[in-house]
Amino acid sequence: MPRDVRMRGFKERADVDDVVRWLDARELKPTVRRLPLAEAEGRVLSEDLVSQVNVPPFRRAAMDGWAVHGEDTFGAAASDPLTLAIVGESMPGKPYKGPVAKGQAVRIMTGAEVPDDADAVLRAEEGSEDGDVLSVRAAVPPQKHVARVGEDIDEGERVLATGRRLRPQDLGVAASIGHGELPVIVRPRVAILATGDELLPPGARPGGSKIVDSNTPMLTALVLRDHGIPLTGPIIRDGEANIREALEDVQGDVVLVSGGSSVGKEDHAPRLVEELGELVFHGLAMRPAAPTGIGVIGRRVVFLLPGNPVSCLSAYDWFAARVIRRMGGLDPAWPYAKTRGTLARKVSSVLGRVDYVRVTLEDGVVTPLMTRGASILSSTVKADGFL
Numbered sequence: 537m538p539r540d541v542r543m544r545g546f547k548e549r550a551d552v553d554d555v556v557r558w559l560d561a562r563e564l565k566p567t568v569r570r571l572p573l574a575e576a577e578g579r580v581l582s583e584d585l586v587s588q589v590n591v592p593p594f595r596r597a598a599m600d601g602w603a604v605h606g607e608d609t610f611g612a613a614a615s616d617p618l619t620l621a622i623v624g625e626s627m628p629g630k631p632y633k634g635p636v637a638k639g640q641a642v643r644i645m646t647g648a649e650v651p652d653d654a655d656a657v658l659r660a661e662e663g664s665e666d667g668d669v670l671s672v673r674a675a676v677p678p679q680k681h682v683a684r685v686g687e688d689i690d691e692g693e694r695v696l697a698t699g700r701r702l703r704p705q706d707l708g709v710a711a712s713i714g715h716g717e718l719p720v721i722v723r724p725r726v727a728i729l730a731t732g733d734e735l736l737p738p739g740a741r742p743g744g745s746k747i748v749d750s751n752t753p754m755l756t757a758l759v760l761r762d763h764g765i766p767l768t769g770p771i772i773r774d775g776e777a778n779i780r781e782a783l784e785d786v787q788g789d790v791v792l793v794s795g796g797s798s799v800g801k802e803d804h805a806p807r808l809v810e811e812l813g814e815l816v817f818h819g820l821a822m823r824p825a826a827p828t829g830i831g832v833i834g835r836r837v838v839f840l841l842p843g844n845p846v847s848c849l850s851a852y853d854w855f856a857a858r859v860i861r862r863m864g865g866l867d868p869a870w871p872y873a874k875t876r877g878t879l880a881r882k883v884s885s886v887l888g889r890v891d892y893v894r895v896t897l898e899d900g901v902v903t904p905l906m907t908r909g910a911s912i913l914s915s916t917v918k919a920d921g922f923l
Contacts, residue, residue: 538883544827546799546819551697552854552890555817555830559855562837564863578786578853579720579867580763585696587713590686594649597626599681602641602663602670603654606678617671626651641670650682657681689713699865701763720867726764727753727788731779731795731805732843750913751794751841751848756850762857763864764790774802781824783808783833792852793837795843799826805840809833820889825851845913850892872921879900883923906909 568582577607589637597603604620612618625643626632633643636653643665644650644657655678662674685784689695695709696702702720710718735749742748754767761764772782779796783805797806797818806829813833818840824847829840841848858868871886880903894905896919904923905915 545729549819549826549889550817551888552822555820556858557854559818559830559837559858560862560868561734562859564859565688566863566865568719568871569722570717572717573711573715576702576708576710576718576720577704578763579666579702579718579723581700582719582721582865583695584694584698585710585715585859587689587690587691587693587695587714587719589713590691591712592683592687592688593685595685595841596643596683597646597648597650597657597658598648598683599657601633601644601660601681602658603636603644603650604658604672604676605636605638605654606656606676606680608639608641609656609658609672612672612675614673617673618824620672622665622668622670632679653798655679655682686813693752701866703890708724723861724764724790724860725767725788726761726792726860727767727786729753729769729772729782729786729791729793731774731782731793733770733774733802734884735795737771743877749794750845751843752846755792755794758852758857759792763866764859764860766835774804776804776808779804780808783838784811786833786836789836789858790864791833791838792856793838793840794848795840795841797829797840803827804832805829809838813838817830821888821923822847822850822854822892824892825854828855830855844911846892846894846911846916849913849916854892880904893923894921896920 560732571579592855603626608620608914609618620639620641623640624632624634625649627645628647631649635696636642636651642651642654656676658672658676663673666695695713696706730749730752734745734747736742736746736752738749740748749771754766767788772778793805796803806815806818809829809831813831815829815831818829824844825842828844828851831838839860841851862868877897877900883893883904894915896903902923905919
């Protein structure tokens, strides 16, 4: 029979490290899909990208000027120029294919193919034309201003590694080696179910006995940060039938239930998760977020997050974020900068319990905020971080 802790409290609380180990041990097979480059930005690459070509595939000019034999320019100076015969021109996409003999030059633009016989490019600033005659006012050594074959990317080179979150420049590189689409990990879909008769939708004004649902916008932003796709719907009213229907009809790869996770009369979600699947943990040795529950329904991991917003934030960051990030191909660890400092005053705790303490940081001094209530969301705005 599903256990019912409503109005009874928790007999025991799970250790946070045990919960994290259980989550990390779950086999989560990311879904892979090939997407056009235009849709791949921000996605995680599912396999190494190895170039099958050289970039550039030809020697190209790194400057506007003239393709020449470097030796032909030795001794040239502004006060004593040398002359070469211009025999043609090479433009990007329209290369010069004729011979370039000693004493000859080919007009060339940046990015154009350097003729086979030439070995240097004289910059436009170092020469001048008079009809088909080039006056050379400076020496240019062989290979100067000539990009070698494969100077950017060599054939066989690993260009992008598995697990890389693709940036705009990555897509440009992929295009440069001939790819129009890339194999990427599909972003996990995360259902967000907010429950409670006391809740008003975002945009409403709180009043009377009603409060505004602040958890859904916060969780939506967190899911987006963690590379998931949030799926939100209307607020689910209290009542066993309503919660059951929501859990039975839910879509997505991960489910976040906000509210109704504790031991109150209307906290039906833990018992329903165990009835519909398996409730693995309920009640954790941490503060805030002690009433958090974690289970599975079918293939979905279900996180029962406390309704109090700081508890909700803490539980999401400790547990749900790890699964969502891993399913999306990202490092499951926190995406936060870490630092060390000196506590301004002692922080009391209970042996065996993890405390999530909001703090300010100034000149290396870490000061715990006086407000610790799980419903005081503004404390997270005033805080510089947490310990």
